[in-house]
Every structure is written in structure tokens, then in C-alpha cells.
Amino acid sequence: MHCFPDICYKSKVCDLTDEIDILSSFAGQAFGQCENKIMKEDLLKILNLTYRLMGKLRDNCDFVKEDKLMLKEIKNRYDKKGKKIRKHLFILPQGGLLAGNLHICRALSKKISRMFSKAKSEIAFEACEIEESLNMFSDIFYNMALCINYENNVEEIPVVLIPKRK
Structure with missing residues (x-):
């Protein structure tokens, strides 16, 4: 219990930081699988950021506006790429192991x-910077997965929507 004194807390913040830790683990796995130099650097930045976020939530450690700005820069980079290659509004989360891990990161980010x-x-404390940053993760991971599938010539599979009955 010395390493994790908050493990026994009945706290939503403790549960939240546990989920961020899981997200970090999948993002770290994606980092290890990634061969795209720029994306790999971005994943490393995100990994560091998730740990600063956990520290801020647990004991008010440093998380600064520059962190949010850096994340916004990463988001803008992948939003632009995603818009160029995206063919369907809703797609099935599929592809290779890296794309799969990025889709897991996307889903965990929403949670x-x-x-x-x-x-x-x-x-x-005022948590506006953290909230805005957390909301960016899902879009980043989604567009990263799109980019990886595009680089590997994996076609998007659109979700088949069933029309509503009248």
C-alpha cells in the first residue's frame, strides 16, 4: 500500500485515474508497435501527458495550459489527416494490432x-484544462487509427445502419 495510498479510497477520482492508467497502458502498447516516426513521438507526448493528468487529479501536481496546447496541436494534425482519408461517417473498429489498440484507446477515452x-x-481545483484535454483524446486516437489503416491499405468498413421502421 505504500506505492498507492489512494487504492482504498472510495472516490470517483481514484476510479478515474485508474482508467487513465489503463488508457496509458494501451497507448504505451501502441507506441511500441508504431513505426511512423511522427505518430510515435506524438504517442510518447500523450503518454507523458496522461501521467501528468493523473498526478494533477491525485495530488494537484503540475498540469499546465501548455500541456493542453500541445495536445491541441496533436489533435489538429490528425484531424487534418483524418478528414483527407475518411470515407464513411461510422466505421467498424478494425485493422491490425496497432489500429486495434488505438481504437481501444479511443473507446477508453470516451469512458x-x-x-x-x-x-x-x-x-x-479548477479542472477546465484537464476536461478539455480529456475530450480531445478520443478524436486523436480515432484519427490515428484511420491513418494507420490507410498507411497499411486497410479499407474502412462502414457500419451498416438499418433504416428506422415507419
């Missing part, structure tokens, strides 16, 4: 954003 909304009442 973390929802968890943060529920945990906000327990946070004793």
Missing part, C-alpha cells in the same frame, strides 16, 4: 470523459 464529468464534484 474517461464521462467518468470525469461524474468526478468533477470531488475535484478541489
Whole structure:
């Protein structure tokens, strides 16, 4: 218990930081699988950022506006690429191992954003920068997965939507 004194807390913030840790683990796995130099550097920046976010949530460590700006820069880079290659509005999360891990990161990011909304009442500091940063993760990971599949000539598989009955 010495390493993780908060492990016994009945706290939404503790649960939130646990989920961010899981996200970090999958992002780290994606980092290890990635051969695209720029994306690999971006994943490393995101990994460092997730640990600063956890530190900020647990004990008010440093997380600064520059972190959010850096994440916004990464998001803009992949938004531009994603818009160029995206063919369908809704796609199935598929592809190779790297794309699969990035899709898991996307899904976990959405869960973390929802968890943060529920945990906000327990946070004793202004958490606007963190909330905005958490909301960017899902888009970044989604577009990274699109880019990896595009680089590997993996075709998007659109979700087949069933029309509503009248």
C-alpha cells in the first residue's frame, strides 16, 4: 500500500485515474508497435501527458495550459489527416494490432470523459484544462487509427445502419 495510498479510497477520482492508467497502458502498447516516426513521438507526448493528468487529479501536481496546447496541436494534425482519408461517417473498429489498440484507446477515452464529468464534484481545483484535454483524446486516437489503416491499405468498413421502421 505504500506505492498507492489512494487504492482504498472510495472516490470517483481514484476510479478515474485508474482508467487513465489503463488508457496509458494501451497507448504505451501502441507506441511500441508504431513505426511512423511522427505518430510515435506524438504517442510518447500523450503518454507523458496522461501521467501528468493523473498526478494533477491525485495530488494537484503540475498540469499546465501548455500541456493542453500541445495536445491541441496533436489533435489538429490528425484531424487534418483524418478528414483527407475518411470515407464513411461510422466505421467498424478494425485493422491490425496497432489500429486495434488505438481504437481501444479511443473507446477508453470516451469512458474517461464521462467518468470525469461524474468526478468533477470531488475535484478541489479548477479542472477546465484537464476536461478539455480529456475530450480531445478520443478524436486523436480515432484519427490515428484511420491513418494507420490507410498507411497499411486497410479499407474502412462502414457500419451498416438499418433504416428506422415507419
